[in-house]
Amino acid sequence: MNIVKRAKAPTPKFFKVLRNIGLALAAVGGTILAAPIALPIVVSSIGGYLAVAGGVLSAVSQLTTTQEKSNASR
Structure with missing residues (x-):
């Protein structure tokens, strides 16, 4: 997955909270x-x-996504 797809993918709730804390610290x-x-x-x-x-x-929190499940058996 490239960086653009990662940035556009949905972010888990925990990392949204961390992102907001990071923005507040930066401010x-x-x-x-x-x-x-x-x-x-x-x-x-x-x-x-x-x-x-x-x-x-x-930045790290924004680029964190959930792992996609695959149907391939290993």
Whole structure:
């Protein structure tokens, strides 16, 4: 299955929840990074890690599909 078919295939409910959590983490991380005030370096680093982790979590969760059953006996 190629990447386009995977992205268009239905996503299981658990991974939809994980995708939404990942999007929220990415949004929080992006907000921290784009803050108009000077933040300590530790807080900025955490914001970067949140943005990356949220993006990866969302991407992996979106590309997860259920396994198709085949009629072939093995």
